[in-house]
Each structure stands twice: as C-alpha cells, then as structure tokens.
Amino acid sequence: MSIPRTVAAGSNFLWRAGALLTATAIGFGAFGAHGLKQRKDINPDRINAWNTAAHYAIFNGLGLLLISLHPRFSVHRFAGPAIMTGTVLFSGSIFALTLDHNLKFLGPVTPMGGVIMIAG
Numbered sequence: 001m002s003i004p005r006t007v008a009a010g011s012n013f014l015w016r017a018g019a020l021l022t023a024t025a026i027g028f029g030a031f032g033a034h035g036l037k038q039r040k041d042i043n044p045d046r047i048n049a050w051n052t053a054a055h056y057a058i059f060n061g062l063g064l065l066l067i068s069l070h071p072r073f074s075v076h077r078f079a080g081p082a083i084m085t086g087t088v089l090f091s092g093s094i095f096a097l098t099l100d101h102n103l104k105f106l107g108p109v110t111p112m113g114g115v116i117m118i119a120g
Contacts, residue, residue, distance in 0.1 A: 011074040017084050018064030025057030028095060036098070046098045053094035060087040060117065082120030089113025 032050040036042045060083050067073045067080050074080070090113030093106040 011068045014064050014068035014074055014080045014084075017080070018061045018066075018068060020061075021064060021084065021087060022058055022061030025054050025061055025091070028091075029054035029058065042098065046101075049094050050098045053091035053098075056117075057087050057091040060084075079120045082116050084120075086113045086115070086117030086120055090117055 029051065032047060032054055036047050036050060064080055064083055067076075067083075089109050093109040093113060096103050096106055097110075
C-alpha cells in the first residue's frame with residue numbers, strides 16, 4: 001500500500017516548514033540569550049519579548065513536525081499553513097520590534113499572528 005501523493009506532498013511541506021521554523025527559532029533564541037545583551041539599546045523587557053517569540057516559534061515548529069506525521073492532519077488545508085503563517089507574523093514582528101523600536105506599524109501584526117496561530 002502506497003501513501004497517496006497529496007498526503008506525501010502535504011507531509012513533506014509541513015515537515016520542512018516545521019524543521020526550518022524550529023532551527024531558525026533556536027538560532028534566534030541563542031542570539032537573544034547572548035547577542036542582544038551586548039547591545040546598549042536593548043533593555044531586559046525587550047530581551048524577554050525576544051525569548052517569548054523564540055519559544056513560541058520553537059513550539060509551533062515542533063507542532064508542525066508532529067502534524068506532518070499525522071495521516072489526516074498533514075493534508076489539512078488550513079491547520080498547518082495557519083500555524084506557520086501565524087508564527088511567522090507573531091514571532092517575526094516581535095523580533096523586528098525588539099531590534100528596531102521605530103517599526104511601530106508592526107505592533108498590530110503581533111496579535112493578528114497570534115489569532116492565526118490559535119485558529120490553526
């Protein structure tokens with residue numbers, strides 16, 4: 001018995017997206033723990049926000065890896081892409097705002113990304 005092509009394609013995308021998200025978030029977390037402390041313009045509250053964004057990205061990346069293994073959810077047209085999109089918007093906007101506080105237009109993106117993550 002072979003796996004239907006659509007299942008394999010969906011699983012493959014989610015696996016790669018989850019692996020990329022998790023690996024990137026681990027790197028960002030390490031940068032937050034070591035590199036951000038070197039910057040004089042970054043206070044402890046912003047480092048804490050950075051760490052929160054990294055943790056959410058890691059957990060959601062691991063979630064995508066798990067979803068990719070499930071026979072039904074790996075081909076769901078909404079759940080995996082929503083988790084991925086929501087995480088990129090949520091964590092990405094926090095990372096950007098931490099590095100450059102002048103990007104205030106990204107402020108509303110954070111909760112919107114959170115809602116998309118929850119929907120997924």
